[in-house]
Amino acid sequence: MSEHGMPVGETAARLGLTVRTLHHWDEIGLARPAARSTAGYRLYTDDDLERLRRIVVYRELGLDLDAIRAVLDEPGGDVAAQLRVQRAQLAQRIAQLQDLDEDLERMIAAQERGILLSEDEQRATFGPGWDTNWPAEARDAYGRSPQWQQYAERSASRSADDWAAVTREVSAFDDQLGAALDAGVQPGDAAADALVDRHREVFSQYFPVTRQMQVHLGRMYAADPRFAAHYDAIRPGLAAWLRDAIEASARAHGIDPDTARWE
Numbered sequence: 001m002s003e004h005g006m007p008v009g010e011t012a013a014r015l016g017l018t019v020r021t022l023h024h025w026d027e028i029g030l031a032r033p034a035a036r037s038t039a040g041y042r043l044y045t046d047d048d049l050e051r052l053r054r055i056v057v058y059r060e061l062g063l064d065l066d067a068i069r070a071v072l073d074e075p076g077g078d079v080a081a082q083l084r085v086q087r088a089q090l091a092q093r094i095a096q097l098q099d100l101d102e103d104l105e106r107m108i109a110a111q112e113r114g115i116l117l118s119e120d121e122q123r124a125t126f127g128p129g130w131d132t133n134w135p136a137e138a139r140d141a142y143g144r145s146p147q148w149q150q151y152a153e154r155s156a157s158r159s160a161d162d163w164a165a166v167t168r169e170v171s172a173f174d175d176q177l178g179a180a181l182d183a184g185v186q187p188g189d190a191a192a193d194a195l196v197d198r199h200r201e202v203f204s205q206y207f208p209v210t211r212q213m214q215v216h217l218g219r220m221y222a223a224d225p226r227f228a229a230h231y232d233a234i235r236p237g238l239a240a241w242l243r244d245a246i247e248a249s250a251r252a253h254g255i256d257p258d259t260a261r262w263e
Contacts, residue, residue: 005035005043015052022052030069031055062086103156110156111149114139117160125163150207166205173202177242178235187241188248196249199242211250215260218246 011033012019025031026042031052033042044052051072058068063086071079109116114135117125122132142148158166176195185191200209209217221227222243231239247257 004037005033005045006049007037008033008042008044011044011049011052015049015056017052017056025052025055025065028065030065062090106156107152110152111143112139114148114152115155115163116158117163121160125160126167147207154206169202169205173198174231174234177231177238181235181238181241187244188252192245193249193252196246199246210263211253211255212260213262214246215250215255215257216262218243219257 006014008019008022011017012022022031026033031048033044034048035043035045037043054072055068058071059065061083063071063082067082067086071082106116115122119132122130122135139148173195176198180191180195183191185195196214200211200214203209203217221231222239228239231242235241250257250260
C-alpha cells in the first residue's frame with residue numbers, strides 16, 4: 001500500500017482478479033478507485049478494497065453485477081431476498097447437473113455394455129432364444145466403430161418397453177419376409193425391393209444403415225451360422241433369399257455388391 005492507496009496491478013493480484021476486470025468495474029461505476037498518485041495513476045483506498053472484497057464474495061455466490069450493485073448501493077435493500085433468489089437458481093442448476101450426471105452414467109454404461117437391461121430383463125424382452133452374452137460379444141467386435149457408438153447412444157435412452165417395441169417391429173418384419181417367400185416373391189421384384197427398404201428402416205433403429213452397409217449385413221445373415229439359423233427357422237432358405245434380395249436392390253441403385261464398402 002502506498003501512502004494514498006494501492007495500484008491497480010497490485011490490487012488485482014491481491015484479490016485474484018485481472019486488471020481488465022478492475023478496469024471494467026471502474027468503467028461501469030461498480031468499483032472506482034478513490035485516490036490518485038502524484039503521477040496521476042489510480043489508487044484503491046482501504047474502503048475501495050473492502051468494497052472490492054464484498055463484490056468478489058457476492059460474485060462467487062453467483063450474483064450478477066447489477067444485483068451486486070443493488071446489494072451494495074441501495075439503502076435498506078433486502079440482501080437476504082437477493083440471496084434467496086440466487087439460492088433457488090442454484091438449486092435448479094444442481095438438479096440439472098444431477099440429471100446430466102445420470103445421463104452421463106447411462107451413456108458410459110451403454111458404451112460399455114450395449115444394452116442397459118439386466119439378464120432377466122433381456123430374456124423377458126428378447127425371448128428365450130436370446131443369449132445374454134451377445135451384447136458383450138458385439139462390443140468386443142465392434143466397440144470402436146461409429147456404429148457401436150450410435151447404437152450405444154440409442155440404447156442409453158431406451159427402457160425395457162422401448163426395446164420390446166423394437167423387438168416387436170423386428171418380429172413383424174420377419175413375418176413379412178416369411179410371407180413373401182411363401183408367396184413366391186423373387187429378389188428384384190418390386191415387393192422384394194420394398195422389403196429391402198423396410199429392412200433398412202427397421203434396423204436403422206440400432207444404427208443408421210446405408211445401402212452399402214446393408215449388402216454386408218445380408219451376406220452376414222447368410223454366412224453366419226447364428227443369423228442363418230434365425231432366418232431359416234422362419235422359412236428354410238430365407239437367409240439366402242434376403243441376401244439375394246438386398247443385393248438385387250443394391251444393383252438397381254448402382255451398387256456392385258462385390259465392391260460395396262461398410263460406409
